[in-house]
Amino acid sequence: MPKSRILVIDDESAIRDSLRMTLEYEGYEFLGAATGQEGLALAERDAPDLVLLDVKMPGMDGIDVLERLRSLNDQLPIVVISGHGTISTAVEATKKGAWDFIEKPFASERILVSLRNALDQRQLRDENRSLKKAVEVRHQMVGESPVLKQIMAAISRAAPTNATVLITGESGVGKELVARTIHRNSLRSRERFVQVNCAAIPEELIESELFGHEKGSFTGATEKQVGKFEQADRGTIFLDEIGDMSAKTQAKVLRVLQEGEVERLGSARTIKVDVRVIAATNKNLEEEIEKGQFREDLYFRLAVIPIHVPPLRERPEDVPLLVRHYMESFSRENNARQKRITPSAMDVLQRYRWKGNIRELRNTIERLYIMTGGDTIDVADLPSAVRSPAGVAAARPAASGDADTAKAGTLREFKDSAERTYLVQKLRENGWNISKTAEAIDTPRSNLYKKLEQYQITQESDG
Ligand SMILES: Nc1ncnc2c1ncn2[C@@H]1O[C@H](COP(=O)(O)OP(=O)(O)OP(=O)(O)O)[C@@H](O)[C@H]1O
Numbered sequence: 367m368p369k370s371r372i373l374v375i376d377d378e379s380a381i382r383d384s385l386r387m388t389l390e391y392e393g394y395e396f397l398g399a400a401t402g403q404e405g406l407a408l409a410e411r412d413a414p415d416l417v418l419l420d421v422k423m424p425g426m427d428g429i430d431v432l433e434r435l436r437s438l439n440d441q442l443p444i445v446v447i448s449g450h451g452t453i454s455t456a457v458e459a460t461k462k463g464a465w466d467f468i469e470k471p472f473a474s475e476r477i478l479v480s481l482r483n484a485l486d487q488r489q490l491r492d493e494n495r496s497l498k499k500a501v502e503v504r505h506q507m508v509g510e511s512p513v514l515k516q517i518m519a520a521i522s523r524a525a526p527t528n529a530t531v532l533i534t535g536e537s538g539v540g541k542e543l544v545a546r547t548i549h550r551n552s553l554r555s556r557e558r559f560v561q562v563n564c565a566a567i568p569e570e571l572i573e574s575e576l577f578g579h580e581k582g583s584f585t586g587a588t589e590k591q592v593g594k595f596e597q598a599d600r601g602t603i604f605l606d607e608i609g610d611m612s613a614k615t616q617a618k619v620l621r622v623l624q625e626g627e628v629e630r631l632g633s634a635r636t637i638k639v640d641v642r643v644i645a646a647t648n649k650n651l652e653e654e655i656e657k658g659q660f661r662e663d664l665y666f667r668l669a670v671i672p673i674h675v676p677p678l679r680e681r682p683e684d685v686p687l688l689v690r691h692y693m694e695s696f697s698r699e700n701n702a703r704q705k706r707i708t709p710s711a712m713d714v715l716q717r718y719r720w721k722g723n724i725r726e727l728r729n730t731i732e733r734l735y736i737m738t739g740g741d742t743i744d745v746a747d748l749p750s751a752v753r754s755p756a757g758v759a760a761a762r763p764a765a766s767g768d769a770d771t772a773k774a775g776t777l778r779e780f781k782d783s784a785e786r787t788y789l790v791q792k793l794r795e796n797g798w799n800i801s802k803t804a805e806a807i808d809t810p811r812s813n814l815y816k817k818l819e820q821y822q823i824t825q826e827s828d829g
């Protein structure tokens with residue numbers, strides 16, 4: 367921790383000397399000024415963390431100095447000291463923004479306590495501000511493509527209403543970010559945002575997760591549980607991967623949307639809830655409806671405001687802004703110097719088919735940031751999968767995985783290609799049943815879905 371720098375403005379040299387001793391002994395850095403003018407000049411030049419200011423001085427009056435210091439920096443804590451301390455000076459100083467008022471003669475302990483409090487308070491405020499800033503930056507939607515602008519416009523129109531929103535798009539395009547942005551800009555922003563990943567929760571548990579249960583309502587229900595809908599009361603519930611919900615659960619969710627009430631498992635009592643629903647999926651729900659996998663009536667209830675987030679490869683205009691955004695945030699997070707990226711490297715990044723979308727871009731930039739030694743990122747620094755035409759080809763694997771394996775140049779390409787072959791094999795063995803396959807290879811369904819998306823595996827592509 368750097369030493370805090372204290373500026374003492376007092377015309378009495380005895381006071382300055384004794385404060386210098388006290389402050390330096392306590393580990394502060396001391397700056398002294400004998401007049402208001404000198405103090406202001408030092409405040410401007412040396413950016414002190416706190417000012418101890420005498421009120422009665424020849425020349426410029428302390429209250430004037432206080433005002434000038436304030437206009438210089440309204441965050442700077444100022445402790446006023448005075449031998450002629452009348453209540454009115456104290457009141458005036460406080461009105462003009464002094465942190466504290468101390469009368470001469472003072473015990474050095476009194477000064478130290480006031481100083482410590484002011485500095486703590488200031489540090490808290492600074493931390494608070496930078497945390498807030500970090501959170502804002504992390505949740506910022508970056509991009510300038512026409513389609514992203516349309517999405518932002520839809521968000522601002524939808525946010526203040528209670529309308530249900532259905533967000534669709536591939537993995538990693540920013541569906542969750544859209545959902546959070548809507549909540550943050552809504553009248554419910556002070557209430558909770560409760561997220562439920564419908565694909566990650568086992569079928570048998572999803573209902574009690576969503577609606578809660580009473581103690582003893584089923585084997586294993588040893589404690590009562592409050593469901594996510596109840597937890598989200600007055601706030602927003604985000605039903606992620608809604609396309610993976612079973613028919614039975616769909617029926618129950620539909621009921622909540624229609625009636626605005628939930629029933630805990632094992633209870634006959636209905637509980638009113640005031641919840642705004644935002645749902646997301648990377649599936650095509652219209653197709654799911656045709657296949658009989660998704661209820662049409664639920665679809666219409668959810669898609670009051672539909673927002674589709676297209677893949678990054680369909681909006682390459684957003685790539686440069688996103689790259690810069692992530693480069694800036696990584697250097698800020700790591701307190702490292704800002705790196706530069708050459709136009710040709712940017713060009714390659716812009717042409718790459720980001721199958722993992724913004725998540726993949728973010729990870730790529732983070733890796734680049736760590737792995738590139740110099741201050742400039744050029745084409746040669748980019749991962750070979752991004753750089754080489756072969757890498758782009760491997761990003762869109764052909765139907766036959768074996769041929770891909772033979773073609774793979776880098777370890778990463780080989781791994782991807784082997785993983786794809788393995789998945790296709792296991793899916794075939796399990797008759798293309800996702801749940802069965804996920805169970806067989808011991809991975810969450812959501813992960814399997816992501817892989818299918820990533821390698822663009824479909825039953826049809828397995829020709
Ligand atoms: N427009 C954007 N600007 C900045 N960051 C973004 C943008 N869109 C997405 N991101 C970031 O990309 C990452 C992936 O986004 P998010 O988790 O919202 O995607 P998703 O569509 O929900 O993905 P999945 O379907 O895999 O759950 C997050 O780190 C998110 O902050």
Ligand SMILES: [Mg+2]
Pocket residue numbers: 541542606
């Ligand atoms: Mg998501």
